[in-house]
Amino acid sequence: MTGYNSNGDVATSNGNHNNSNSNGTNGNSNGHSKPVEYTAQELHTYPYEVIQEIADFIVKRAGIRPKIGIICGSGLGSLADIIQDAKVFEYEKIPNFPVSTVEGHAGKLVVGTLEGANVMAMQGRFHFYEGYPLAKCSMPVRVMKLCGVEYLFATNAAGGINPKFNVGDIMLMHDHVNMLGFAGNSPLQGPNDPRFGPRFPALVNSYNRDLINKAIEIGKTMGIESNIHVGVYSCLGGPTYETIAELKALRMMGVDAVGMSTVHEVITARHCDMKVFAFSLITNKCPIEYSDKKDEEANHEEVMAVAKNRQKACCELVSRLICEIQKGS
Numbered sequence: 374m375t376g377y378n379s380n381g382d383v384a385t386s387n388g389n390h391n392n393s394n395s396n397g398t399n400g401n402s403n404g405h406s407k408p409v410e411y412t413a414q415e416l417h418t419y420p421y422e423v424i425q426e427i428a429d430f431i432v433k434r435a436g437i438r439p440k441i442g443i444i445c446g447s448g449l450g451s452l453a454d455i456i457q458d459a460k461v462f463e464y465e466k467i468p469n470f471p472v473s474t475v476e477g478h479a480g481k482l483v484v485g486t487l488e489g490a491n492v493m494a495m496q497g498r499f500h501f502y503e504g505y506p507l508a509k510c511s512m513p514v515r516v517m518k519l520c521g522v523e524y525l526f527a528t529n530a531a532g533g534i535n536p537k538f539n540v541g542d543i544m545l546m547h548d549h550v551n552m553l554g555f556a557g558n559s560p561l562q563g564p565n566d567p568r569f570g571p572r573f574p575a576l577v578n579s580y581n582r583d584l585i586n587k588a589i590e591i592g593k594t595m596g597i598e599s600n601i602h603v604g605v606y607s608c609l610g611g612p613t614y615e616t617i618a619e620l621k622a623l624r625m626m627g628v629d630a631v632g633m634s635t636v637h638e639v640i641t642a643r644h645c646d647m648k649v650f651a652f653s654l655i656t657n658k659c660p661i662e663y664s665d666k667k668d669e670e671a672n673h674e675e676v677m678a679v680a681k682n683r684q685k686a687c688c689e690l691v692s693r694l695i696c697e698i699q700k701g702s
């Protein structure tokens with residue numbers, strides 16, 4: 374498999390990673406670095422050493438250790454545009470990083486400062502429906518951890534199932550239903566590396582209560598308290614939007630908003646003991662009765678248009694919450 378040398382340039386594959394140095398390269402006596410080579414199986418599950426190499430690559434070039442990691446949902450890439458003193462890494466230039474394939478996910482990692490905190494933001498996440506295994510989808514969360522991140526802010530665009538939710542509302546996630554997990558799929562599947570966390574992590578209290586309460590207070594001062602809800606998110610595999618019968622089933626299970634992301638990232642973050650704050654921007658109302666109305670069908674263009682419309686409020690919420698975290702540290 375092709376690797377990258379320590380400058381992030383694509384390099385030909387001829388190294389053996391067992392001999393790699395801390396930069397993830399095989400330095401030799403004439404000072405040239407050989408690329409690290411990993412098997413497809415290794416890159417399927419991303420062993421600790423691979424994650425460490427990616428983290429070292431980023432920290433070395435960014436010159437800072439981020440404390441807060443942000444994952445931008447569909448159409449919410451502007452959350453990364455407000456980062457100051459930004460160093461931008463295109464995914465394809467980061468060794469062994471997957472590439473973004475979905476519209477509204479630029480495929481860039483942005484490292485810099487926000488409200489005085491060192492942050493790193495993913496402008497583009499990885500979804501199961503792109504063909505990546507869940508471990509690969511959430512691998513960047515482990516990269517964040519090894520870069521020094523303590524707090525994960527995960528954002529997403531989602532369909533509102535709770536009839537009280539309107540398009541443009543923000544749902545602060547306080548729990549999730551892991552539908553992919555019900556079907557036996559987990560980002561933690563495979564051998565457990567205790568350097569990341571335990572074999573059997575508990576997930577009650579995954580969503581940091583203190584951060585949820587702070588976000589509610591911030592919503593009040595922003596004058597958008599009636600657009601802020603607290604609720605349960607569920608991730609389905611996608612890429613199809615849900616049928617009416619599926620939406621009815623999800624509602625019966627207590628799900629308030631549905632999407633195709635975030636849950637595997639939160640599981641990975643909690644496994645390695647990161648504090649998690651997550652919210653869904655409600656980009657469409659999910660119908661729960663049969664109808665011929667075309668305008669009730671979800672579509673990605675609408676999802677992105679709503680996200681663009683609400684990006685200012687989302688950016689303000691995120692910035693002010695980071696400001697609160699900074700005040701407490």
Ligand SMILES: O=P(O)(O)O[C@H]1O[C@H](CO)[C@@H](O)[C@H]1O
Pocket residue numbers: 445446447448475498500528529530531611632633634635672673676
């Ligand atoms: O969850 P994010 O990445 O925000 O995107 C959501 O929007 C897309 C569908 O329109 C899906 O990828 C769904 O998961």
Ligand SMILES: Nc1nc2[nH]cnc2c(=O)[nH]1
Pocket residue numbers: 530531532533609611613614615631632633656657659671676
């Ligand atoms: N699964 C799913 N994902 C979404 N992302 C944005 N809206 C939706 C939706 O209605 N369903």
